[in-house]
Amino acid sequence: MKYDFDKIIPRKNTNCIKYDFAKVFGKPEDAIPMWVADMDFQVPPEVTECIKAFADFAIYGYSDSGPAYFAAVHNWFKEHFGFVTEREWMVKTPGIVYALANAVRSLTEEGDSIIIQQPVYHPFPKVIQSNNRNLVVSELKLENGRYRVDLDDFKRKIIDNKAKMFILCSPHNPVGRVWTQEELKAMGDICLNHNCLVISDEIHCDFAHQGHQHHVFATVSPDFAENCVICTAPSKTFNLAGLQASNVFIANKKVREKFKGELERSGYEELNCMGLVACQAAYEYGGEWLKQLKEYLAGNLDYMRNFLKTELPRVKLIEPEGTYLAWLDFRELGHDPNDLNKFLAEKAKIWFDDGLKFGPAGAGFQRINLGCPRSIVEKAMGQLASALK
Ligand SMILES: Cc1ncc(COP(=O)(O)O)c(C=O)c1O
DSSP states (O other): OOSOSSOOOOOTTTTOHHHHTTTTTTOOTTSEEOOSSOOSSOOOHHHHHHHHHHHHHOOOOOOOOOHHHHHHHHHHHHHHHOOOOOGGGEEEESOHHHHHHHHHHHHSOTTOEEEEOSSOOTHHHHHHHTTTOEEEEOOOEEETTEEEOOHHHHHHHHHHHTOOEEEEESSOTTTOOOOOHHHHHHHHHHHHHTTOEEEEEOTTTTOBOTTOOOOOHHHHOHHHHTTEEEEEOSHHHHTOGGGOOEEEEOOOHHHHHHHHHHHHHTTOOOOOHHHHHHHHHHHHHOHHHHHHHHHHHHHHHHHHHHHHHHHOTTSEEEOOSBSSEEEEEOGGGOOOHHHHHHHIIIIIOEEOEEGGGGOGGGTTEEEEEOOSOHHHHHHHHHHHHHHHO
């Protein structure tokens, strides 16, 4: 491997949320942080080089994306997903959660219903409820260790609540599903038939594991392309979350104008200039780094899978098909779901994301972030086994 993912890079005292705010989050200072979704790896060196060159230039005035930026993003999505975008479809936002909130405000009215599939990324219900929309949940069903969409329930809830919007998580955080084309088609058809706009959060698109293929929702059918907002970002893929750059694609002109109108009303215009540099560099030069990173992450997952199987067989891994996260089922151990995360932080000294954060369907589960050197995974597993035994 050209890149060294084993290297431990101390992150304490860098103001990073993952390591430096244990006290604020009520966790012991010495708990291993395997929670919030950023990785403990440095970004591709080519990206750092571009950032350094721009930093040395030392004029950080108002900036916008030129043709080279669009070409980098366009080529990435065309090459990896067969998603052929057009320049005018692209709207840039300072992050995906921002884009989701903007979509809620611009494309629905107060009191409208918006459907999501829990357990799911916790800001989804927040952007709905804090904007005074009605939250509708169709829970995913866990069957034989794999989550699936309950299409009857999904359809019934859209009809009964006249849901105007569906926020899809694809690939799905935290359960790790990479939705098949058939599943996307089935969900998309229901939405299309009932005037429900799909906001597809595809931030984890680059992390489909071997044997799985991510499909950009807009590529599933031309009708879907007109009934969706595709949210993408280089932030998970290349560990750039703090630079706040994301690219949203909206083919439907009416929808796009409404979305852009709301950005204007909130006074937002251009991305952070360093975010633009990093995003372009990552898509231009980061392909090989990502390939090697994915191999390394697969090794982390293999290690954890084998460890759990031999040492902690009652902690069940929900086999992820994508993302660098994993969803662990602790229910067989019989802990009170409300105390499980605290127990793990205080006794095992591991800081996971509590399953309940992702909705009531997450009770008894924990989400673990495997985007770290192998030695951290090994240490965490050792501590988990000691605490549970
Ligand atoms: C599904 C999903 N969407 C959005 C985000 C965050 O996006 P941003 O930092 O661009 O707001 C995350 C971060 O973990 C995520 O998992």
